[in-house]
Amino acid sequence: MDDSEICLSFLVRQAWLNMRSAVDDALAPHGLSVAQYATLLVLDEQPGASIADVARVVASTRQSANELLAGMERAGLVERRPHSRDRRTQELNLTALGRQRLKAAKPSVHAREGELEAALDARERAAARTWLAHMARAGHLP
Amino acid sequence: MDDSEICLSFLVRQAWLNMRSAVDDALAPHGLSVAQYATLLVLDEQPGASIADVARVVASTRQSANELLAGMERAGLVERRPHSRDRRTQELNLTALGRQRLKAAKPSVHAREGELEAALDARERAAARTWLAHMARAGHLP
DNA sequence: GATAGATTGACAGGTTCCTGACGAGTATTT
DNA sequence: AAATACTCGTCAGGAACCTGTCAATCTATC
Structure with missing residues (x-):
């Protein structure tokens, strides 16, 4: 395939874009965006986290978070x-509605x-996971 | 394993973000952004492509492209x-400068x-590539 | 204790990318 | 030939995100 010539980063980008839109579709009936879903996940695992905590976990910035x-507070999710x-920080917690939506x-x-990776066997899935986990972390050590 | 709890999409996102910043750093000395580099790659492989063609290949929109x-024309790259x-379309071609920069x-x-995936063996790298290629294409059938 | 450094949440401003729509031009159908 | 349906590049406007900065607050060192 002609993908061999293409940069590896772009393959990852295409995969991310494709998965993002798929997850977006799956989330639309629940009235959630991907970013909102991620935030709900974080706050479900780390109740009482601060805005800066959330930003760190999702690799975003304090401002974006x-x-x-x-918006999520306005929607009654958190x-x-x-x-x-x-006294600087705020404790963030899910509301009952937020927990229910999640x-x-x-x-x-x-x-x-x-469904997306149904055509792949377990070995490839496992290898991809370790590869992704490594690539998500590589380069932060020096 | 805490990775099983976290959403697979976010792992892909983190990997993409990490690779993107790494490539960005590698590209900075050459005065190119990641998007510009991708466009140069496309036009090098498909000389005479139109704006819409470029947008399709990089999974962007005509407007963004x-x-x-x-900007790249202003910089003398294309x-x-x-x-x-x-008479609707435009032919895009690399200039000598663009080809040289690329x-x-x-x-x-x-x-x-x-360098990023140096710690992984060839088997994992190959499996990741097929996984990514599949995930980049899956879901376009319906 | 006091003072320097780091951290938190917020504000302003800018960048990037997208959706929606339009006129111009081409392709397809009748 | 005419009408319809696409596709092209482009404009207007907005959503999402980022950098830079600030006062307030906490932490650590002297």
Whole structure:
């Protein structure tokens, strides 16, 4: 295939774009964007996290996370209240609605992703995962 | 394994973000952005392509490609002239400068990418490539 | 304790990319 | 030949994200 000439980065980009739109489609019926879904995932695993925490986990910036969370608060998905000990930060927590939406959306996302890689065998899937995990982390050590 | 809990898409996103910044660093000395480099690659392989062609290959839109190409024309990297047969479209071609920049930058990009996945063996790299190629194409059938 | 350094959330401004629409030109159908 | 349906490049406007900066606050060192 002619993809051998093309840069490896662009192959990763195409894969990401394609998966993103697939997940977006799966998320649309639940009224969530991909970024919002990611934020819900983070806050479900780390309740009480700060805006900066969320930004770090999703590899974004404090500002982007701030704007995103403002919208999510307006939608009643999350709740921000002052931190008990650190007066700079805010504690972020899922609301009941946020938890419910996440619980409802998660199977759809997993199903859509599984559907995409259904044609590949377990060995390739596992190898891809280790490859991706490495590429996501490589270059941060020096 | 905490990777099983996290969404697969986000792993791909992180890998793409990481590779993108690495390639960006490799490209900076040559005065090129990632998008410009991609466009140079496309026009080197398909001389005389139109704006819409470029947009299709890099999975972007005509408008984005148009803006990008306007800047590259200003920088003297590409040249746009009216198509000989179709009066709607423009023929895009690399200038001598564009070809020279591409030739100079390509080894840097390949070196940086190879450096990133240096710790992985050939089997994993090959499996990742087929996985990525599949994920970049899956879901276009319906 | 006091002071320097780092961190948090917010504001302004800019970049990049996208959606939607338009006129001009081409391809396809009747 | 005429009408319809595409496709082309481009303009207007907006969404998403980033950098740079700021005061307020916490942490660490002297």
